[in-house]
Amino acid sequence: MTVTSAGTLAILLAAVALVTLVMRPRGVSTVDFYLAGQRVGVATNALAICGDYFSAASFLGVAAAVYVSGLDGVWYAVGFAAGFVPVLLFVAAPLRRFGEFSIPDFLGRRLASERVRLVAVGVVQIVILSYLVPQAVGSGITWQLLVGHGLPGLSAYATGVLLSTAVVAALVAFGGMRGTTWTQAIQFLLLLGALVWLAVAVAGSGFHYSGAVADLSAEPLANPVHDEAGWHLQPETNQLDPTEPATFGQPGAAYGPLAQFALILTLVMGTAGLPHVMNRYFTSPTGTAARMTTVWVLGLAGLFYALAVMLGTAARQQIAAAVEGHPWLEELTVDGVLRVPEHALPVLGRIYGGDSGLAVVAAGALVAVMSTIAGLLLAAAASWGHDVYERHINPRATQRQAVWAGRTSTVVAALAAGALAIAMQPEDITPGVPSIVAAMVTWSFAIAGSALTPVFVLAIWWRGTTAAGATAGMVVGGLVSVTMFVVGALPIGPGLGEMLMTPTLVAAPLAGLVTWLVSRSTTPPDDVERQWLVLHGTAADRHAERLARLTIASAEPTQRRRGRGRAARREEERDADR
Template identity: 75%
Template sequence: MNGSSALTLAGVLVLLTVVAVVIRPRGASTVDFYLAGQRVGVATNAWAICGDYFSAASFLGVAAAVYATGLDGAWYAVGFAAGFVPVLLFVAAPLRRFGEFSIPDFLGRRLGSEKVRLVAVGVVQVVILSYLVPQAVGSGITWELLVGSGLLGLSPYATGILVSTAVVAGLVAFGGMRGTTWTQAVQFLLLLGALVWLAATVVGEGFHYGDAVADLSRAPLENPAPDGGLTSEQNALHPEEPAIFGQPGARYGGLGQFALIVTLALGTAGLPHVMNRYFTSPTGAAARTTTVWVLCLAGIFYSLAVMLGTAAREIVPTAVDDHPWLADLTVDGVLQVPEHALPVLGRIYGGDAGLGVVAAGALIAVMSTIAGLLLAAAASWGHDVYERHINPRATQRQAVLAGRVTTLVTACAAAGLGLALRPETFATATASIVATMVTWAFAIAGSALTPVFLLTIWWRRTTAAAAVAGMATGMLVAVAMFTAGLFAAGGLLREALVTPTLVAAPLAAAVTVLVSLRTTAPADVEKSWLIMHGTAADRHAERLAQLVLDENRRRRAGRRARRARG
């Protein structure tokens, strides 16, 4: 349905990201493959984290959620951006000071337990797979709209999933963290550029956010019904009233709104592909400064996404008569797939080239996040399992090869699950299938990893047995709750079930504390505490004291040896 110019422009933008990988040097050591030699600067790392974090859920999903549910969709933007506040305050600097390859590596060394490491690997893989699948779905949706045709007899949706996943898996496997860092930094700048261009174009054509919200709020909010036509949304806060675009309640009640924000905010600190990036910073101070940059960029990015979701809701119905191709994508002027909101705006104002810019931005968002997730999977399997347990005597070349193989296997699993899902299956139950599925990953991370992670960093008494119990509790409760929520009829019960972190995270924290009080803390906890929380002067004094102790031990050993000889 689209001209070749859109595909050509998309290809050029994606090609730039490939070049960004090819021109970077790549080392053969695990430190270089997983951590880019721990020499990534503040600005570059901030851009790379944004490229990692601003996924299909951010670029397509937030605007889609706002388009479909109005103010309730904006809670996704609030939660995604707010997630870096606890990271800034509690995680970034101590995590980098302690230094390791991954979350499982950090927990295993801090608590002195290989069991903790292996359990954390399992949880991390569940989070990664939960996050990868919606990225695959987003790439399928984008390819379907941008290209409209498949390859080798495949559907456009399946082609988008397979092509994007295969390209990124290859780039990550051969480029490692160094190549991926520069790829993600370039991808973020292109992604932000696409969003800024679209926002400037819409505003230049006369769009005003405040006026649009007021206009859209004059009538009940309607969305496509499963059997055709439109159906009015009911207000979850006031069931006797219809939902309004500019008022809360179109999708979530009071409990659901609060639970969603908590789930997204807590989940960020447990996302392995984001937290692993802090190990690439040269110092703890650099990690903290990087987070400040990310918070500023997130505020800009999500503000634009919310504005453009609103713009699409106002502009698309009036554009149907002038753009006949919209008839295939809409029902009575409302998009059938909310994730089409930004690409459709791009085509309305820029033709096929405009569609190419926005759709390429969406593909870039997907590819960048997939790259970070695959690297996190490689680090947890390749370093934490293969090097530590399967082949402890592995050479650097063998260890890097294990990471590359893990990358390809994880990519295949994610693509397979993405192919098994179709957005239409969930269209009537969710504001945005991409944003909703990513929320599940945040729920598991925020329930199973973040409580244990924070306690391990900030409570000396945390033990290995407690960490295992806490992670298991958080993950099992979270998975059980949102699985039950998929079959719940609705109301407060369903809202609590589909955003389970509000219940699962406190349970995980309580279990961790209780078990810690009944078990023994690691013997070297004070040393770990000094590394994570001591000042530079403290750590310098500790090193000097250790040197003095070592020298005294050598002198005593020498005196004993002389007495034995005499």
């Protein structure tokens, strides 16, 4: 590691730690720790959501997918960005108006069932872990390229995984949602700045996107493989027309027609079920603020992914042309093509900016990883600390005990993700997908979109949703998606394996159908109409409903009013806060 690289990383970590220290929660309440007191503004929350969402799969993975498979890699950018459209239309405002801590908390209260809450906690933890692991893998890959060596007894890859997860776990446990919100917002601006700088540098060198696509499409697309003969380039099979060679500018280099649609659907539906993203909407002060936050996110996502696609294309063209003038590229490439696609942006940064450019881009990649890991750890803490510890293990817990339970959860989740990522040495993985990091994140989108999103949306928009239906839907969606993953890993023929690795096309409709069928034969919660008013009513509607309840309550005998219990009074106070 050069002095420049070391200095860049040191400054980055120091800045993140300083922001976390300054913006840490002042109180010890769970609302402060998990939701930043529900006072996060529109612009700040939008930037924080972007920092949370634009992970290693977005920064490294999208460019890598485009680098490897051209147009088929663009589907990742389309799906990741378009995922916020249904969130804007169907989820953001009702979710915030209902006002809970997490997806399990929302489902448990909306359907008046602790069983639903616990099943949702299980699904959420699977989604979080499957999302955490590729972030840790991305940090290991970046550290391996930037530093090249590790701590005593550890490889460079394992060192990157260990340090990133440990540092972020400590910062999250200390700073809570408030500190994490500001660090994520700043981290996203740094991430976007790295992309903009690299795009300007590439464009300044004479790069033109349309011309590059035409040049790259003039010959068959081939990528490095490693077998008994060593490293060599192997042409990609055209999944749409096996009689024709796969090219950079035409679809079919990675996915068949059904698999392409399945990938986009998986990413779009999965976004609404991602715990670390949806939890951020609970931090908005109002439902309107949550909706406007999503509008901001959509605009920022369009800019971010347009730059990622452009730079993935530039890397494919420029790196091959730069091998002769940069001898260090020979160790990373095979006939001008990178062995590890996720190195595309860092290598491009070094070509145009030397060690400083590499440090800037690699720091951006680590920022993406750290920011997303922070959001995931907070989501894990909310599920375990609030939905399990406070509700079931220790219902009489003080606020301080509940916060410490959440902090402990962040450490446990980080340890589990780090151990799995270290066990998955990326050089031992031969993915049938453009980018291993993007593909692994897609698996978490698939589980979320299959097991959580259908039930989540039905609970928001269908009065007839019941606890039994939601439980059955989550179980079926989760089991079907995981089963399809397992079958998809088998050599079962061209195209079909890729479609099975994005199972939402099958699993989500099944989960929705099972939820509907079981709900039709069971009874919805007694207070569904009042819940509906909270979810979808106007402010005037909710105000009138509160006045009516206060009028009825004032007419009750004094002894009955006293006997309503603390839970009922807390429910009224929470409705009044909305």
